[in-house]
Amino acid sequence: MEKLFHLKEHGTNVKTEVVAGLTTFLTMAYIIFLNPNVIGKSNPALAALPNTMEDTAVITATCVGAAIGTWLIGWLSNYPMAQAPGLGLNAVFAYTLCLGFGLSPSAALASVFLGGVIFILLTVTGARTAIVDAIPTCLKKAITAGIGLFIAVIGFSNVGIVIGQKKGAQTVVDLGSFSEPQVVLAIVGLIIMTVLVVRNTRAAIFIGMLTTAVIGNICQFVFHMDMGITAPESWVPKLDFSMFGKCFWGFGELFSAPLASVFAVMVTLLLVDMFDTIGTLIACADKAGYIDENGRVPKIERAMLADAVATSIGAVFGTSTVTTYVESTAGIAVGGRTGLTSMVTGTCFALALFFTPVAGLVPNAATAPVLIIVGIMMCSSLKDIDWNDLETAFPCFFTVIGMPFFWSITDGLSFGCIAYIITKAAKRKLQEVRPVMYIISGIFVLMFALNALRDLGVL
Numbered sequence: 001m002e003k004l005f006h007l008k009e010h011g012t013n014v015k016t017e018v019v020a021g022l023t024t025f026l027t028m029a030y031i032i033f034l035n036p037n038v039i040g041k042s043n044p045a046l047a048a049l050p051n052t053m054e055d056t057a058v059i060t061a062t063c064v065g066a067a068i069g070t071w072l073i074g075w076l077s078n079y080p081m082a083q084a085p086g087l088g089l090n091a092v093f094a095y096t097l098c099l100g101f102g103l104s105p106s107a108a109l110a111s112v113f114l115g116g117v118i119f120i121l122l123t124v125t126g127a128r129t130a131i132v133d134a135i136p137t138c139l140k141k142a143i144t145a146g147i148g149l150f151i152a153v154i155g156f157s158n159v160g161i162v163i164g165q166k167k168g169a170q171t172v173v174d175l176g177s178f179s180e181p182q183v184v185l186a187i188v189g190l191i192i193m194t195v196l197v198v199r200n201t202r203a204a205i206f207i208g209m210l211t212t213a214v215i216g217n218i219c220q221f222v223f224h225m226d227m228g229i230t231a232p233e234s235w236v237p238k239l240d241f242s243m244f245g246k247c248f249w250g251f252g253e254l255f256s257a258p259l260a261s262v263f264a265v266m267v268t269l270l271l272v273d274m275f276d277t278i279g280t281l282i283a284c285a286d287k288a289g290y291i292d293e294n295g296r297v298p299k300i301e302r303a304m305l306a307d308a309v310a311t312s313i314g315a316v317f318g319t320s321t322v323t324t325y326v327e328s329t330a331g332i333a334v335g336g337r338t339g340l341t342s343m344v345t346g347t348c349f350a351l352a353l354f355f356t357p358v359a360g361l362v363p364n365a366a367t368a369p370v371l372i373i374v375g376i377m378m379c380s381s382l383k384d385i386d387w388n389d390l391e392t393a394f395p396c397f398f399t400v401i402g403m404p405f406f407w408s409i410t411d412g413l414s415f416g417c418i419a420y421i422i423t424k425a426a427k428r429k430l431q432e433v434r435p436v437m438y439i440i441s442g443i444f445v446l447m448f449a450l451n452a453l454r455d456l457g458v459l
Contacts, residue, residue: 005338006079012337017080020336021344026203027330030370031360032352033209035062037158038090039098039320042364053105053318056240059356060107061085061319067349069310074342076303080332081284082345083310087374088147091154091377092272092409095321100408101261105243106250109315113247114254115269116321118311124305131274134436139416140278141381142396146403146412147276148378153404155371159186159364185216185365193369202330205370211291212366230360237354242296243318264447268410271440273321274453277307280324287329288337298329317407321365326377391427395420414444 001007001014036042036055046052062085069083097108122128156162160176160183176183189212196204216227254262281304284298292298307324314322331341382400387393399416403409421441424433 001340002147003398005340007338007340009061010337012335014334014340017340018344020080020331020334020341022348023202023334024080024328024331024336024341024345025348026206028082028084028325028327029206029348029352030367031066031087031207031325032349034087034367034370035059035090035254035319036083037364037367038154039085043065043094044100044364051104052105052241054237054240055113055360056356057101057243057318060240060353061243061314061317062351063349064317065314065319065322067308067346068313070083070342070346072310073303073324073344074304074339076306077299078339078359079285079290079299079303080288080336080338080341081281081303081328082325082331082342083307083322084325084349085309085314085319086273086276086321086325087371088151088378088409089273089276089321090319091147091151092268095154096268096408096410097265101257101265103257103265103446104250104253105258105318106246107253108320109243109247109318110250111265111269111313112250112321113312115266115273116308116310116315118266118270119308119311120275120305121447123301123308126301128274128304129301130438131436132223134280134434134440136420136437138385138392138396139420141411142386142399142416143272143380144276144381146400146416147409148375148381149373149400150375150403150407150409150412152375153376155368155375158371159368161185161186161368166453181219182228182363182365185212185219185363186229187369188212188215190369190372193373197373206374208373209362209366209370211439216363216365217361227365228363231359232360235357237356239353239356241317245316246318246423247315263450264410267443267447269321271413272409273311273323277304277323280326280328282327284324284328284332288332305371391429394423410447414441414447417441417444 007013008018036058037203039053040055040058041047041052042055066084073079073081073083082347093108093112096107097103097111103111119128153162160180163171163174163176166174178184189208192211193205193208196208201207216229218226220227220229281300285291288296303324310322385392385396395416398419399412402412402415406412417437418441421433421438424430
């Protein structure tokens with residue numbers, strides 16, 4: 001262990017690393033049960049679509065992708081970080097790729113696989129770091145908060161706390177009915193998780209989700225209330241690899257789509273994953289004390305390479321983009337300092353494959369509060385934006401508000417980037433804009449133009 005992970009050099013030991021790895025796993029294990037509710041058949045928005053992925057297949061792919069990705073980052077960088085299909089990124093998969101662009105799951109997985117390959121190339125050439133450096137810090141903070149609001153709205157809507165316009169109402173959206181058992185259960189779960197998180201309880205989100213699920217099961221199977229729970233047909237673990245390799249079958253559909261759609265799909269995945277990964281890596285490295293005196297993260301290229309490879313591997317098995325989790329800071333907080341922490345966490349995800357039958361016992365009402373809580377946490381970046389400076393406030397506002405309002409992370413991001421160029425031009429500060437930023441904004445303008453031509457029937 002010492003030879004592999006240099007434990008003494010980092011002031012740690014095997015026991016501490018094992019405890020840290022278990023802590024990280026318990027903190028982020030909710031994704032095993034949440035991911036099917038976002039990209040699988042448990043998502044009401046996707047259930048009616050043809051070829052929707054089976055929940056068991058999503059769970060299997062989630063565990064495999066998380067295990068391999070976490071092992072990779074521990075091995076390549078010796079950082080105590082963990083990976084899994086990302087919150088926000090799975091929303092991009094479901095709501096932008098499948099519902100927005102109309103891609104089948106196989107085609108969406110093909111785009112995720114291709115995105116991973118592109119990220120590998122961008123990482124080894126150093127271009128990925130250059131692109132990230134070109135984006136102003138204020139927009140990076142706004143992107144994090146915007147994704148947080150977006151996934152929070154998804155959580156509210158998944159269980160009917162927020163619904164579409166009621167008949168005769170003058171509003172765009174409305175509050176759901178508290179006569180619905182699932183709405184009440186979701187509110188109860190949100191209260192439980194809020195209390196646990198505010199009290200800094202270890203693995204608060206995971207404990208809150210399981211507690212809410214237990215309450216839901218009691219209400220459904222004892223008091224016969226409809227909580228949207230599906231009892232397993234068998235308690236024998238089901239390893240469902242039905243989506244393995246389906247991403248390769250999706251390339252035909254992906255590249256037969258209109259050019260504007262393909263372009264928009266890839267821009268969406270590349271930019272969103274890029275900012276999500278970099279922001280998380282910096283946050284975790286800062287917590288572990290790895291950032292040097294120049295503000296740089298040593299071996300960040302290796303960590304990003306692990307992220308890119310894990311994304312393509314995850315797509316092969318059948319899950320959305322795999323990325324580094326900010327919940328890694330939970331393990332770091334209890335002393336995790338090396339890749340041994342990651343190895344333990346990855347092994348826990350691999351063992352979780354044998355507990356798949358319980359997934360159906362975790363209803364939407366138990367996982368929706370997780371989206372809301374994580375959304376709240378992601379909004380903490382808003383405090384780092386100078387809202388009194390309108391030159392900064394305008395692009396950040398469009399980024400933050402655009403994502404939930406337009407129901408698209410890409411559109412929110414594009415409005416923010418374009419607004420940034422406009423405000424700099426208005427202040428005659430275009431010299432402050434890095435050349436890469438012009439390229440990114442130009443890509444977004446081109447994307448809107450191609451979409452408009454497609455709607456007019458020209459493309």
